[in-house]
Amino acid sequence: MNEPHKQQVTQVPLLDVNRGNQLDSEAIEDAIKGVTDSGRFLFGPDCQKLEESIAELCYVERAVGCASGSDALLLALMALGIGPGDEVAIPSFTFFATGSAVTRLGARPVFVDIDCQTFNMDPACLREVITPATKAVIPVHLFGQCAEMNEICAIAAEHDLHVIEDAAQAIGARYQGRPAGSWGDVGCFSFYPTKNLGGFGDGGMLVTRYPSLADELRLLACHGMRPRYYHSVVGINSRLDSMQAAVLNVKLERLAEATIKRQANAQRYRELFESEGLAETLLLPQVADQMDHVWNQYTIRVPNGCRDALRSYLAEQQVGAEIYYPVPLHQQECFERFGYLPGDLPNTELAASQVLSLPIFPELEAAEQEFVVAAVGRFFAMEQAAAA
Numbered sequence: 001m002n003e004p005h006k007q008q009v010t011q012v013p014l015l016d017v018n019r020g021n022q023l024d025s026e027a028i029e030d031a032i033k034g035v036t037d038s039g040r041f042l043f044g045p046d047c048q049k050l051e052e053s054i055a056e057l058c059y060v061e062r063a064v065g066c067a068s069g070s071d072a073l074l075l076a077l078m079a080l081g082i083g084p085g086d087e088v089a090i091p092s093f094t095f096f097a098t099g100s101a102v103t104r105l106g107a108r109p110v111f112v113d114i115d116c117q118t119f120n121m122d123p124a125c126l127r128e129v130i131t132p133a134t135k136a137v138i139p140v141h142l143f144g145q146c147a148e149m150n151e152i153c154a155i156a157a158e159h160d161l162h163v164i165e166d167a168a169q170a171i172g173a174r175y176q177g178r179p180a181g182s183w184g185d186v187g188c189f190s191f192y193p194t195k196n197l198g199g200f201g202d203g204g205m206l207v208t209r210y211p212s213l214a215d216e217l218r219l220l221a222c223h224g225m226r227p228r229y230y231h232s233v234v235g236i237n238s239r240l241d242s243m244q245a246a247v248l249n250v251k252l253e254r255l256a257e258a259t260i261k262r263q264a265n266a267q268r269y270r271e272l273f274e275s276e277g278l279a280e281t282l283l284l285p286q287v288a289d290q291m292d293h294v295w296n297q298y299t300i301r302v303p304n305g306c307r308d309a310l311r312s313y314l315a316e317q318q319v320g321a322e323i324y325y326p327v328p329l330h331q332q333e334c335f336e337r338f339g340y341l342p343g344d345l346p347n348t349e350l351a352a353s354q355v356l357s358l359p360i361f362p363e364l365e366a367a368e369q370e371f372v373v374a375a376v377g378r379f380f381a382m383e384q385a386a387a388a
């Protein structure tokens, strides 16, 4: 028998959602048809099914769908009564939504520096920023690895702080065997298409151990209306629609398998970078003790100020790579009024200048990873030749 013809790799995308979606295209089409035939575009049975499945995945009592991960964060803070005069401790090295949820409610974000190895909130730095006005902390499980929740929850308990987990990038991740989203008062998930469980548009989910909090979240996500046209509180309109839920129910069945593939890809990158002799030139991502990392991103650090040059070279070589995130929240123009100065969060600022995320999606092929690593290798060979 002939070897199947292997196509020469000439480019590698950062992400190709179509490859994953094609695996289930028939089931997804059937699910969508089911919703269109039912005419129940909101609050359909698919929504309830997804909520039950996500609650089970997270080992919690309740899950409440909403329109996005950003709304999940906002709703969680609303339900916990955060408002003007309150401080909320958050990392600065995160996606913008972690911060805007806080400022939208008139509360003040207090930025906590990270551990450079994991990119997550450093519990020792959290301790330093707590004041009598601090009401909550939002640890972010960045790139698919949990923050050190044991210590963060202990500090929060000591100071009577609410804990809201931004688990948008970390569905299925665990720390000490315990799932992301199950540690705090509320866990927030996103189904944005680039997330590990990505829909065909926007979507989000809140999870909690507390049935009464779940009830409050559901009320707030539906204009605070109960019964119909009677409003006891001012909520927002944030719903997960049936179409997204139907698609996500199909995709959820493959999540565990897709996560294992991401983990295998991360392991293969490590081996390839090591065999190219690049494991010291670059700082490869680290998995902390007792963490099950789900690799939403594979993020390397490029020291010596050559990150941007490497990124340009990779773009020339048709390798997708992205900087998550180039400007930390404490240095965003819209947050200038909080008075942070360069140098206030040294690890965060260093990470922002060094990080580069490489393709890691589940269907990425070994030959594509070899192509990525070879391109990185050529870049550093050229750098060394130029320096000599």
Ligand SMILES: *Cc1c(COP(=O)(O)O)cnc(C)c1O
Pocket: 067, 068, 069, 070, 071, 094, 095, 097, 098, 140, 166, 168, 169, 189, 190, 191, 192, 202, 203, 204
């Ligand atoms: C994606 C993301 C969000 C927001 O989710 P959306 O569904 O896009 O609103 C919040 N926090 C983090 C860390 C994210 O990665």
